Amino acid sequence: xxxxxxxxxRRKHRRARLRTLGFLSPWLVGFSVFFAYxxxxxxxxxxxxxxxxxxxxxxxxxxxxxxxTQMPLFGPALWNTLWLVVVMVALRVVFGLGIGLLxxxxxTGAGLFRTAFYVPYLAPPVAATVxxxxxxxxxxxxxxxxxxxxGIDSPPTWFNDPAWAKPSLVMLSLWGxxxxxxxxxxxxxxxxxxxxEAAELDGAGAWARFRYVTWPSITPIVMFAVVTGVxxxxxxxxxALVAGKLASGVSVGPGTVIQPGYPDHSTLTVPQLVxxxxxxxxxxxxxxxxxxxxxxxxxxxxxxxxxxxxxxLSAED
Amino acid sequence: MTTTTLxxxxxxxTGSGGGPAVRAVxxxxxxxxxxxxxxxVAAALFFVLPFVFVFLTSVMSDGQAMSGELWPRAWHxxxxxxxxxxxxxxxxxxxxxxxxxxxTVLTVCSSVPVAYALAKFRFRGRRTAMxxxxxxxxxxxxxxxxxxxxxxxxxxxxxxxxxPLIIPMAFGDAYSIFLLRQFLLTxxxxxxxxxxxxxxxxxxxxxxxxxxxxxxxxxxVALFQFFYCWNDYFGPQIYAAQNPGAWTLSYGLETFKSxxxxxxxxxxxxxxxxxxxxxxxFLFAQKAFVEGVTLTGVKG
Numbered sequence: 001x002x003x004x005x006x007x008x009x010r011r012k013h014r015r016a017r018l019r020t021l022g023f024l025s026p027w028l029v030g031f032s033v034f035f036a037y038x039x040x041x042x043x044x045x046x047x048x049x050x051x052x053x054x055x056x057x058x059x060x061x062x063x064x065x066x067x068x069t070q071m072p073l074f075g076p077a078l079w080n081t082l083w084l085v086v087v088m089v090a091l092r093v094v095f096g097l098g099i100g101l102l103x104x105x106x107x108t109g110a111g112l113f114r115t116a117f118y119v120p121y122l123a124p125p126v127a128a129t130v131x132x133x134x135x136x137x138x139x140x141x142x143x144x145x146x147x148x149x150x151g152i153d154s155p156p157t158w159f160n161d162p163a164w165a166k167p168s169l170v171m172l173s174l175w176g177x178x179x180x181x182x183x184x185x186x187x188x189x190x191x192x193x194x195x196x197e198a199a200e201l202d203g204a205g206a207w208a209r210f211r212y213v214t215w216p217s218i219t220p221i222v223m224f225a226v227v228t229g230v231x232x233x234x235x236x237x238x239x240a241l242v243a244g245k246l247a248s249g250v251s252v253g254p255g256t257v258i259q260p261g262y263p264d265h266s267t268l269t270v271p272q273l274v275x276x277x278x279x280x281x282x283x284x285x286x287x288x289x290x291x292x293x294x295x296x297x298x299x300x301x302x303x304x305x306x307x308x309x310x311x312x313l314s315a316e317d
Numbered sequence: 318m319t320t321t322t323l324x325x326x327x328x329x330x331t332g333s334g335g336g337p338a339v340r341a342v343x344x345x346x347x348x349x350x351x352x353x354x355x356x357x358v359a360a361a362l363f364f365v366l367p368f369v370f371v372f373l374t375s376v377m378s379d380g381q382a383m384s385g386e387l388w389p390r391a392w393h394x395x396x397x398x399x400x401x402x403x404x405x406x407x408x409x410x411x412x413x414x415x416x417x418x419x420x421t422v423l424t425v426c427s428s429v430p431v432a433y434a435l436a437k438f439r440f441r442g443r444r445t446a447m448x449x450x451x452x453x454x455x456x457x458x459x460x461x462x463x464x465x466x467x468x469x470x471x472x473x474x475x476x477x478x479x480x481p482l483i484i485p486m487a488f489g490d491a492y493s494i495f496l497l498r499q500f501l502l503t504x505x506x507x508x509x510x511x512x513x514x515x516x517x518x519x520x521x522x523x524x525x526x527x528x529x530x531x532x533x534x535x536x537x538v539a540l541f542q543f544f545y546c547w548n549d550y551f552g553p554q555i556y557a558a559q560n561p562g563a564w565t566l567s568y569g570l571e572t573f574k575s576x577x578x579x580x581x582x583x584x585x586x587x588x589x590x591x592x593x594x595x596x597x598x599f600l601f602a603q604k605a606f607v608e609g610v611t612l613t614g615v616k617g
Contacts, residue, residue, distance in 0.1 A: 016438075017440065019519055020438050023430040023433060023434035024430075024431055026428075026430065026431055026487065026489045027431040027488065027489035030427075030485065031449060031453065033485075033488070034461070034485050034488065035456065037464070038460075038463075038464040038465045039456075039460070039461055041461075041467075042460060042463065045464065106353055106354060106357045107350075109354075109357075113357050113360075113361055116361045116364050116365050117361070117364050120364050120368075122544065122592075122595045122599050123595070123596075124547060124550075124566075124567050124570075124591055124592060124595065125548055126548075126550050126567045126570050127588045127592045128592075131367055131371050132367070134370075134374065134584070134585060135367055135370055137581075139385070140384060141385070142374075144385075145387060175363070175364065175367065182611060231454075231455050231457075235457040235458065237459070237550075237551055238550040238551060242550070242571050245571065245575070271457065271459040274459045274462070274463075275459070275554075278462070279466075279555065284463055284467075287463050288464075291459060291461070292460070294457055294459060298455060298456070299455070302455050
């Protein structure tokens with residue numbers, strides 16, 4: 001205790017603090033300017049009427065009551081986002097795990113299979129979406145051509161049918177499962193082999209081996225996949241927007257205002273609504289309210305999921 | 318892994334030598350092999366066929382592309398040349414490359430020291446700092462986009478360009494910091510201590526010892542950032558939409574389709590041209606990439 005008061009040591013401590021600050025400075029600036037400031041500003045604008053031309057004026061809770069109780073598109077957007085969060089994340093995890101299991105079992109041509117499963121993940125989202133709108137186009141798309149060739153008379157119209165638009169987006173997202181496959185594959189290869197051998201000798205079948213050996217050992221990675229999946233899906237934007245626009249068939253130039261979420265708002269997500277309010281209708285206050293709602297849901301969901309042991313939390317040594 | 322285990326277990330139980338039991342096990346193994354590989358082929362079709370159909374359509378004539386026929390009657394390679402002749406297409410390439418290259422360089426340069434401090438320095442608030450980094454990763458970009466846009470557009474007059482997307486990358490990127498920190502944690506303390514004993518300052522230690530050892534991690538971060546920028550649609554839509562001269566390939570592609578409503582062949586050629594660079598980069602840097610993905614998920 002007394003030692004730490006020695007001037008030499010104190011100087012050393014101060015130098016260490018300055019050094020730490022120096023190394024952290026890019027992020028400290030970035031965090032304050034690009035995270036803390038805009039978050040506070042979003043809160044501020046949520047109480048303002050502001051059309052980005054005239055000075056903002058204070059309107060109290062009016063934006064909040066408008067968005068939460070009166071805005072017709074809020075309900076559908078929230079519903080679609082939550083639908084996608086639940087269905088897309090669940091199917092991605094199940095499918096990713098299945099493909100991960102498959103590639104650990106396949107020996108002949110393993111490298112080729114892995115590459116084939118992985119590469120679609122790299123396709124830029126816009127390009128992948130354009131490709132899927134073509135593949136699934138109702139009139140002459142290859143998928144429906146094949147479906148009618150095998151005798152399915154009235155195949156779905158996919159992105160043009162409100163009931164099929166979201167499932168089509170899910171299919172597109174399953175196509176890009178490569179990242180999850182790699183993560184699950186690595187986790188599966190990490191399961192101690194002796195445990196499988198022991199289970200085998202105890203007469204455990206394939207399902208029992210999965211349930212009592214594989215599953216407990218990969219749960220943290222599954223949780224990691226669920227948390228990051230939920231976060232990503234809360235931000236789901238590009239694919240829904242591009243698919244809706246292209247499938248609707250309207251010709252869009254710069255500045256054209258289109259009603260997002262074609263068909264029948266079935267692909268309208270909360271982030272799209274933020275964009276449309278803030279950058280097409282110039283209703284800054286309402287856009288900021290919706291941003292904060294999105295933030296609140298994202299935080300609630302992640303804290304809830306992070307309570308359990310996850311890959312992210314265990315990073316906190 | 319499991320097949321070898323199965324084989325070992327089977328050998329233990331049956332002893333060596335042939336008998337009906339061994340034959341039964343062998344037959345089971347063959348059936349298992351066939352089942353797994355048929356499943357893998359079926360899965361591979363789901364992942365590969367979209368590329369095949371996109372490619373086949375990209376070399377069809379306009380008329381055939383709408384007909385629903387799957388195999389091109391004649392191979393129109395000139396479709397690709399026509400895509401390149403589309404006004405703006407070359408500008409979009411240039412803008413995408415600028416955004417991706419500058420963004421990657423800035424992100425790496427600014428994130429490495431931060432990740433190093435978070436991984437190797439002991440200081441108060443270290444845990445909090447790490448939690449804040451993670452929470453930035455969790456924040457949907459749409460939450461802060463409105464005020465950020467207003468600052469860039471009104472204070473700095475930079476809307477209609479990609480600078481509002483590139484400049485912030487000089488101040489660290491949460492995801493890259495997180496990934497690099499995970500990587501730097503695996504570098505043993507002894508290397509750093511011996512460098513310090515030899516009289517290296519922290520900056521020299523970082524540049525001479527840590528950076529060379531962390532090359533695979535840095536390569537992974539650089540690739541991820543490059544792909545992130547190349548694929549970004551939301552950013553360019555917010556800041557560059559009003560100025561076609563600043564569009565990127567990802568943003569331009571969708572507009573390209575809207576302008577060529579009926580020309581699926583040209584659109585598919587353009588789509589492949591947008592996908593090509595990332596796939597080529599991946600094939601050259603597969604190892605770094607897969608290592609990076611694994612690192613975020615598993616070592617976490």
